[in-house]
Amino acid sequence: MELRHLRYFIAVAGALSFTRAAEKVHVTQSTLSHQIRQLEAELGQALFDRIGKRVVLTEAGDAFLAYAQRALQEIDQGMAELKSAARSMTGVLRIGTTHTFNLALLPDCVAVFLQRNPTVKVIVEELPADAIARGLEAGQLDFGIAYKPDAPGGLRFEPLFNEELVLVVAAGHALARRKRIRMIELHQQDLVLLPATFSTRRLLDDCFASAQCEPRVIAEMNTVAAMLSMVRKLPVGTIVAAHALPALAELRIVHLESPTPVRTPGVLFQEGVVPGRAARAFIGLLRREALAAGEPVPLRKAGPAPSGPARPAPRR
Missing domain, CATH: 3.40.190.10 (Periplasmic binding protein-like II)
Incomplete structure (x- = not known):
């Protein structure tokens, strides 16, 4: 089935005359009749009854007409959209x-x-x-x-x-050498977080509750920049979206799990x-x-671990 079949069918259905329809679509009457027969053969049903010089829609033709009109309307709108896209937007x-x-x-x-x-x-x-x-x-x-x-x-x-939220700490923080940490391990850890009016904070509170973890939220700030400034100045951590982090060498990313907060x-x-x-x-x-x-990249690889016994990262 081709677009011209639909256009010819709609023209005949509108004029109820092959002669007038052929004039409208600028083809000969024999060509129009041939195209309609092709369409009927493909559909397996007659679309018109020819009664002498009169043409009327069959029941199948009447049912098919609404669908054909909608299909052509969508095609015409799409073509108009593509043509308008070639013009400059203002x-x-x-x-x-x-x-x-x-x-x-x-x-x-x-x-x-x-x-x-x-x-x-x-x-x-x-x-x-x-x-x-x-x-x-x-x-x-x-x-x-x-x-x-x-x-x-x-x-x-x-x-x-989807993106995960990550723990961010300074290079000298006790957790800086960890690659991953379970949420329960943040119990009684000092954090600076967004206020509870933010949906991100509410998500984190739900994660803390599910892990039975109660961190010490020593400060609440309503911007990522302010929280990161606190992380650089104090031995505290914060939890933010990885893609929101600037490329600062003094910061480290630690991925969270059990559960992993995802926004x-x-x-x-x-x-x-x-x-x-x-x-x-x-x-x-x-x-x-x-x-x-959707695939956050760590700020940089962590430097060599400091001397002394290292606490092993939990298995995933």
């Missing part, structure tokens, strides 16, 4: 993002996007997750980039990748609202760039 793209994704992933995507689409203005607002949700619901943002919300409400969430970053849309052309293009770029972000 306008304003408004993106809401949480702090974590505004460190590297989003700026990298914005740079590539603007190189390809210099006539689009991109506005990025770094906001708390609840403010992103309000901005989407009010129509003030085209889309948001954040972790999966606890209660999406009127928002639609499209996951990009799902993604794109947030207002339910029922179709993103515009610029937003769709940017999200497509974001999906491709996010593939690499």
Whole structure:
């Protein structure tokens, strides 16, 4: 079955005349009749009854017409989209993002996007997750980039990748030479974490509870930069997403297990609202760039272990 078969069928169904339909699609009547017979042969059913010079749809033809019209409409819309994609995009793209994704992933995507689409203005607002949700619901943002919300409400969430959260300590910390650590081993360890208003903190609290672990949270800070500054100055640890870490040689990553805390970053849309052309293009770029972000790379290999007995890492 080819597209012309559907176009010819719809033309005849609309005109109920092979003569008028042939004029409409600019082919001879014999060619049109031949094409309709090919379509009927492929479907195994007659689509028209020829009664003298009159043409009427059969029951099968009437049932097939709605599907053929929808199929052609989708094809025509797709072709129009491809043609419009060849033209330069203009306008304003408004993106809401949480702090974590505004460190590297989003700026990298914005740079590539603007190189390809210099006539689009991109506005990025770094906001708390609840403010992103309000901005989407009010129509003030085209889309948001954040972790999966606890209660999406009127928002639609499209996951990009899964990432684990890791323990970060300074090079001189007692746990710096460990590659992995069970969550229970953080019991009574000094940590600086995000406040409980953050979904990441609530996830960590659930992991601590499941491991029957009670760390000493000596400070709460609402930015990754502030927590890492504490880690560099005091013998404390913090737990953050690996891709949010800057390449600082004095920090070490220790992977967590039993359980391993995992977050799902993604794109947030207002339910029922179709993103515009610029937003769709940017999200497509974001999906491709996010593939690499799903495999966090340690900051650097840990240096040689200090002298003295080393505590063996637990087996996985």
